Amino acid sequence: MINVLLAEDQAMVREALAALLGLEEDIRVVAQVARGDEVLEAIRTSGADVALLDIEMPGQDGLAAAAELRRAVPGCRIVMLTTFGRPGYLRRAMELGADAFLVKDAPAAQLADAVRRVLRGERVIDPTLAATALSVGADPLTERERDVLRAAADGSTVSEIASRLHLSEGTVRNHLSSCIGKTHARNRADAVRIAHENGWL
Amino acid sequence: MINVLLAEDQAMVREALAALLGLEEDIRVVAQVARGDEVLEAIRTSGADVALLDIEMPGQDGLAAAAELRRAVPGCRIVMLTTFGRPGYLRRAMELGADAFLVKDAPAAQLADAVRRVLRGERVIDPTLAATALSVGADPLTERERDVLRAAADGSTVSEIASRLHLSEGTVRNHLSSCIGKTHARNRADAVRIAHENGWL
DNA sequence: TGACATCCATGACATCTGTCATGGCGCGAT
DNA sequence: ATCGCGCCATGACAGATGTCATGGATGTCA
Known part of the structure; x- marks a missing residue:
């Protein structure tokens, strides 16, 4: 059984994603939070194996939460899930050590799939998005x-x-x-x- | 049994919402579209009783789709579902004759609830949002x-x-x-x- | 230590922007 | 038919913006 934490600020979307994951036999949503700064504590008390993090969130964004989580609980897998496939988001997520990067445009089946694959040690990235991220280049601003x-x-x-x-x-x-x-x-x-x-x- | 059409461009969110509604015993998602300009045809072929429309969509936005739908299929109930509780959206939706206006921030239970209520002839609007929409006033621009x-x-x-x-x-x-x-x-x-x-x- | 990048600052300049007064045209309402 | 309003346009003006050259203060890296 895979234990998942879901971090997403829009309640309806969050609960809908929970319903979606709930359809999978081997996945269980053990914690839900609506703010980035509640992720770490929820992971600790729930002992989830995988954290599913939205990026746009109040308190602390999903990228900052991922960084914090990577330091404090290195064994926990991190899946970023975002509305916007902004190249800079992907780049920062990868530099932070996220295991997967999904956009909400993708078919629903990819979600459960990504959760299973990161747990097997794979990294999951949309190849199209990866290509644009590489072609756009890094942030040139100081x-x-x-x-x-x-x-x-x-x-x-x-x-x-x-x-x-x-x-x-x-x-x-x-x-x-x-x-x-x-x-x-x-x-x-x-x-x-x-x-x-x-x-x- | 209530037949629902779901219009939302982000596949993962759309299918997650479908999963959520699928948990309700009296509701069935009979059609899904990702574009505003596909709503009318899908309503006609599926014969759905309620259309759940996102606003930000390619092709034609949800408000335009609602207007078209209201004219062509007056009996079909319309529930607007949007990420952004922008006052102007609510106002335009109401002027167009939408039956409900929900934001994705709201708890998931409100979705099925709204679907049932509009079918009983009620109109469903977040009172807080209605208040701000009224206080902001109408669009002053020509x-x-x-x-x-x-x-x-x-x-x-x-x-x-x-x-x-x-x-x-x-x-x-x-x-x-x-x-x-x-x-x-x-x-x-x-x-x-x-x-x-x-x-x- | 020197080369280099970043950050901060100044002053000067051309250009862009926002404002205002003014006026013509068309349209719908009184 | 006159009024008000939206729309389009012009010209003029002040102020904001974007560019550039220049220079000092730091901090980093080879």
Whole structure:
């Protein structure tokens, strides 16, 4: 019997996935959480063999939860399950040591399949997604540039970003300019969109 | 026995929801589609009593599918099911004559419950969401302003938008300016964000 | 230690953006 | 038929934005 933890913030989706996995004879959902920062404790108390982690979650995102889990409970298998097949997500998940990376677009049968395979020591990745992730390349932004771009994502002005990050306006403009250059964007908003789509923010 | 059609583009979520509804003794999922423009035909061939429609879908969005369905098959009940509880979505769904509006954040039990209730002629809406939808108010943008703002959403420049919509640059700037004013935004990107969050785009 | 990258900052410049006043056109409502 | 409104356009202006050259302060790596 495979014991699975399910971490997904949308209750209806989470319980639906639990129902789906419940149809499998050899799989049992032993814990469900809705927040990234509840994963570790739930794994410890439930003793699950596999953690199924969504990425977009409150508290702590699924990638951070995976990193924490990898350190604290190295034996636990990690399956990332996300709506968005952003290349940067896949890359970060792999660097963190996740065992599988699934998108919710994929057929339902792949879920139980992936759970079984990671338990046998295999790694499961959508080959198409892997290809695009490799072709897109790694995040070209520096940490500071990412900070500034994130701060610009909601439509803030330069002066607002500057005061929020305790920088001068000129510095903010310089960072944004290099973000625009590195992402081959036309302007700030475009750079935000591109970085977002690639999973760099 | 209640016959349900399920329209949702993410295969894994769709099949998981089907598994969830399959646990109910009085409900049967008789059709599944992944695109909005396949809803009507599937309803006709399956003869489903209730259509469960996601909003974000390729081909045609769930709201457009609901409108089409309401006209062509007035007897069919419509339940909107969406990730995002955007006020504008709820408002448009109600104006279109949807019978229920659920968010995927809600507990799974509400899904089957809503299906049964709409079939008894009730309308099902999350009261919290209804309150915010009413407090936010209706979309203040004109059709043309919406067009321009949509065209600006991906970070396009004024000249690009102008040529795409066959307008002069000055007109584009004027429309954008009034979008910014009406949404109480700080600039274009902010206006895009606000309109998006409210479900106006 | 030197080479190098990152981060921060300044100032100057061209361009883009947002605002405003103004006016014409078409349409539906009073 | 006049009014209001949406739509399109122009021109002008201030302010925001993006680019560039330049330079100092750090920290890392060979």
